[in-house]
Amino acid sequence: MSSHELVISHLTATAAGKEVLTGVNLTVKSGEVHVIMGPNGSGKSTLAHALMGRPGTVITGGSITLDGKELVGLAPHERAQAGLFLALQQPVEVPGVSVRDALVAAGVGASDIEGTLLREAAAVGLRSDLLDRPLNVDLSGGEAKRNEIVQLAALQPAIAVLDEIDSGLDVDALGAVSRRIEEATKEWNLGVLAITHFQRLLDELHADVIHVLVGGKIVKSGGPELAKELEATGYSAFQTA
């Protein structure tokens, strides 16, 4: 199985003209699950969009490399083609474009896409008839999140960034999504960077490393024991630190 490495170093970025990331350092390797936790306004979503290159999120310093290739300066589709995937916090409605059309345009083989979609929808409990709808149109928040995981599984990227994948999902759905992500770390050695506000993701998704993001930088990293500490003290201990 191929092995990949996403290295974020000294990353600073602004969103809407305001400095949000103040120097993020982080390395995610294939097969690992990293979870970034942070309070509102700590820069979680800005980090996700800085990694994928969303217009309006401006990187002002530092670097993002995937297997040594610099991603800063590349367009979003080039980063995706390099092996990065972003599951959006709020997947965008795209009228008239089905998940099938989008995945074929993204290079997924047209011949076996039906089987892949049905299998992956079943894995995360997404009703198969919803696959015929235009992307995210008239889907509930939870359905749209499951649909993101279906796309992730069809595209099989090297590294997946999951922005608040837990929001909108009930416990059962979050369990199914977490199982699929964990399987992917073995199936094709997926590296995962999950970003969340809530502890509950950690109840379902087994994390190898937990990072605490406060004020646009990672202030502490550790193993699962860090989750317990957070549960006890909340973010305030880190914010005042």
Added chain:
Amino acid sequence: MADFGGPKWLVDRREEGRSAFERMGIPSATQEVWRYSPIGNLELERFAPALAEKVNEDIIPPQLLENAATVVRVLGGTPQIASHDLAGLSVTTASAHAEGQELLGSVVGGNEAIVALNDGYLSDAIIIDVKRGALIEQPIVIVHHVAPGASFPRTFVRMGDGAVATVIEVAIGGAGETLNVPVTEMDVAERANLRYGAIQLLGSEAWHMATIDAKVEKDGVINQFTAGLGGRYDRCRSDVALVGQGASSMLRATYLGSGEQIHDLRTKQDHIAPKTQSDLLCKGAVFGTSRSIYTGLIKMQRGAMRSDAMQTNHNLVLSETARADSVPNLDITENDVRCSHASTVGPIDEDQRYYLESRGIDPEHAQGLLVRGFFKDLLDRTTVPIAPALAGLVIEERVEEEGI
């Protein structure tokens, strides 16, 4: 050349139409319903009456004609009625119809210059009579062969109580200097259900100024689809009057502009009776230096209580030099009603583009998917049979021509 003979009433009507048009004159762009239009450039004297000749029909999929209940070809404004053997359906010319004189103008009225022009120069009209309770499953197809010069086609659809039918009009030809001024009137009786499609595929020099007017009685339904794809100046005024309690109207409309085309769509959803419903969705795109104009009016008249109206217009502007204007209007004189309208004009949505690009789709392909998806969304929300598929084929060709 168009035949200006016929029964005395028809000859008289032409004369009245011409003098009414003289009186009213060519409309002016200062009038609200002609605002932004190039109507001031119309030089009527440049057009001779069109010849009654066939144009190439290849653009129409053969299945549409093969599966039709009947096909009427209109050559230079003159209808060629074909025979059919369906009970409950009569298709004739107005001059051969016992009530032709009373029917023509009974929905559209006479107080409008473009309609007076049609009255003044129409050769004859098609009268489609769907009898009380009749169910005509296959579409009644009218193919307008528009030869160079001026044509003034006229169609009247009368749906009897509880009748169900589909009427599709397609305008083809219009190569060179052409003026086409069609008027279609539809009278939908109680509990009747009419599905109507109008597709305009004329050449890039043609002027097309259409009037589509429908009246719907108690619990009647009209479900329409219009596509303005060809022409230099493509105008359509499409009005529905919901005159009976519980009457409803659905309209799906689209236009695609390229080169120097102007597409100009004016709609009115006129709620006169209680518990009437209207639902309008119009989506169009402009490329090159083309432009589009959409103005729509929802009118809630006193007494139209518990009525419900929706009007949505979305415009994609796909070049720096193209332009789209969208002007939704409400005129409400009844309190107990629900109205909503929405309108957008702009380039491809950045968030949608980013989303597709984040899946590894390059910007060019993302744009192709989004433009096609924009139209597919409209066509998928249309329940008039066949017409959306034909429009979809032409839209796909045109989008490809734009290199997308």
